[in-house]
Amino acid sequence: MRPFPQPGAATLLVVILSTCLLLLLFQKMIWLVLPVLLALMLYYSLCPVVDALVVRGMRRETAAKAVCLLQMIVAASLLVLVLLFLAKAGTWQNSFGRYLAGGQNLLRMTTGSLERVVPVFKKMNLGAQIDERVRQFTGGFVEKHLLPITLQLLVWLPSLLLVPYITYFMLTDSARLKKYIIKSVPNAFFEKALLLFSHLDASLQNYFQGLFVLTFLDAACLALGLSVLGIAHAVWLGLAAAVLAWVPYLGSIVGCIIVVLVAATDFPEQPWTAYACLVLFLGVRILDDFVFMPLTIGRKLRVHPLLSVLMLFLGATVAGATGLVFALPLFGVLAVIGETVSQVVTDRRLRARYRASRQLAASYGRV
Amino acid sequence: MRFFSADTNAQKVEMLKGIPIFHKLTRKEILEVDELLYERVYEKDEIVFEEGDPGHGVFIVVSGRLRANPTHESLRTALLDIGPGESVGELALFDEGPRGATVVAMERTVTVALFQAEFSTLLTKNKSIGIKVLIELARILSRRARQLMQHEKHLPTL
Numbered sequence: 001m002r003p004f005p006q007p008g009a010a011t012l013l014v015v016i017l018s019t020c021l022l023l024l025l026f027q028k029m030i031w032l033v034l035p036v037l038l039a040l041m042l043y044y045s046l047c048p049v050v051d052a053l054v055v056r057g058m059r060r061e062t063a064a065k066a067v068c069l070l071q072m073i074v075a076a077s078l079l080v081l082v083l084l085f086l087a088k089a090g091t092w093q094n095s096f097g098r099y100l101a102g103g104q105n106l107l108r109m110t111t112g113s114l115e116r117v118v119p120v121f122k123k124m125n126l127g128a129q130i131d132e133r134v135r136q137f138t139g140g141f142v143e144k145h146l147l148p149i150t151l152q153l154l155v156w157l158p159s160l161l162l163v164p165y166i167t168y169f170m171l172t173d174s175a176r177l178k179k180y181i182i183k184s185v186p187n188a189f190f191e192k193a194l195l196l197f198s199h200l201d202a203s204l205q206n207y208f209q210g211l212f213v214l215t216f217l218d219a220a221c222l223a224l225g226l227s228v229l230g231i232a233h234a235v236w237l238g239l240a241a242a243v244l245a246w247v248p249y250l251g252s253i254v255g256c257i258i259v260v261l262v263a264a265t266d267f268p269e270q271p272w273t274a275y276a277c278l279v280l281f282l283g284v285r286i287l288d289d290f291v292f293m294p295l296t297i298g299r300k301l302r303v304h305p306l307l308s309v310l311m312l313f314l315g316a317t318v319a320g321a322t323g324l325v326f327a328l329p330l331f332g333v334l335a336v337i338g339e340t341v342s343q344v345v346t347d348r349r350l351r352a353r354y355r356a357s358r359q360l361a362a363s364y365g366r367v
Numbered sequence: 368m369r370f371f372s373a374d375t376n377a378q379k380v381e382m383l384k385g386i387p388i389f390h391k392l393t394r395k396e397i398l399e400v401d402e403l404l405y406e407r408v409y410e411k412d413e414i415v416f417e418e419g420d421p422g423h424g425v426f427i428v429v430s431g432r433l434r435a436n437p438t439h440e441s442l443r444t445a446l447l448d449i450g451p452g453e454s455v456g457e458l459a460l461f462d463e464g465p466r467g468a469t470v471v472a473m474e475r476t477v478t479v480a481l482f483q484a485e486f487s488t489l490l491t492k493n494k495s496i497g498i499k500v501l502i503e504l505a506r507i508l509s510r511r512a513r514q515l516m517q518h519e520k521h522l523p524t525l
């Protein structure tokens with residue numbers, strides 16, 4: 001398969017502007033964007049399963065129904081788990097406070113050690129300053145940050161029920177949707193547009209399938225490492241951290257902080273366990289970048305590192321947390337679409353053919 | 368329930384069954400193939416594809432007539448008019464080489480096109496259909512090769 005075309009300067013500008021506009025729109029209708037995005041990921045990941053069932057003689061619709069039913073059972077189980085978790089709000093509020101205190105304790109011990117090793121830090125009163133800053137940030141953390149996030153999650157939960165529904169229609173109707181879209185392309189651009197569309201479709205499929213394999217590998221490595229370190233709920237923590245890593249940059253950091261907080265709380269007298277968790281995360285990150293990613297995603301949507309940072313800042317400025325999460329994936333997809341469209345419409349030969357076709361159609365009174 | 372209804376009907380199935388590439392397929396198989404075909408209508412004198420274009424699929428004439436205008440002398444005598452049921456551009460299903468001729472619609476022409484990506488899908492997901500279509504394509508290509516060799520006397524018949 002060919003690599004993605006790289007956008008030119010003008011296309012890039014249009015793509016950046018479109019990304020910002022779409023992020024603004026996404027922020028307003030995040031309840032719909034999230035299920036559609038999840039459905040898209042599931043569609044590309046479940047396609048091979050449906051295809052395998054079709055090859056074994058099952059009708060596509062029956063195969064899609066079977067796969068979606070299984071998916072709905074999993075989604076319902078997750079929903080029940082989340083509701084059970086939320087029902088224990090009082091308990092987990094306390095637990096969260098305990099984990100924050102564990103984190104603060106670790107920070108205190110670390111800065112204390114640093115002050116002993118580097119006298120300048122002691123003169124700067126580093127430990128007390130950091131402690132004060134952290135106390136300011138975490139004071140009323142549950143009320144200030146966690147409760148609004150939980151309430152937002154409760155608002156989103158019903159919309160997540162749309163995921164299996166949307167996935168089902170994508171699995172059964174994707175070929176017709178493609179035909180429907182291609183139908184609107186003029187004859188002159190038809191063959192090239194179809195080819196680029198197929199490349200885009202195949203690459204997205206590779207990307208999402210790769211992402212799921214990558215998540216599995218990350219989760220397995222983290223779970224194994226955390227188990228060796230003796231951290232409780234290693235599998236769940238590993239899985240949560242691997243899923244959080246779907247959010248570029250920020251997700252990995254949040255995942256790492258959660259695991260370090262758990263380690264610091266469960267082993268308050270052994271700060272080395274928390275440091276080992278940190279090293280484990282760094283190790284998995286390096287494995288991810290240099291081994292797993294080239295093996296799984298490989299041809300993922302390539303965005304220049306400078307542009308990545310720029311888009312993250314732009315996304316955060318334009319649409320806050322939503323922008324931060326969606327800026328890079330959206331930019332990557334729009335860059336490919338933008339370049340694909342510009343390749344098709346800027347082809348002089350095809351444009352000349354299109355003009356000739358329009359003239360012919362007009363002369364036959366078909367416009 | 369379907370958002371994008373299949374515009375397949377008995378008449379269309381019959382029409383597709385009349386096309387040599389698909390004539391060995393059952394009704395059910397035709398319906399499956401139909402999902403992978405792209406229907407296109409070309410006005411008289413409209414170009415379908417040009418010589419040198421990278422080719423990605425075969426065009427099958429449903430109604431109307433196409434004309435191939437190759438610049439290569441030996442091809443000029445062998446292939447010219449493509450009528451209902453006939454196809455043009457089969458080689459593009461197997462490689463991405465440039466088109467060997469410019470093809471123009473001689474009258475308002477309805478075609479169905481099958482492209483590489485969909486053809487690969489057919490071969491991997493439904494082998495029985497894929498093999499039937501592949502055999503018919505091989506027949507068409509071998510017939511074309513023989514025609515060409517008859518015109519070019521210096522070429523030996525293999």
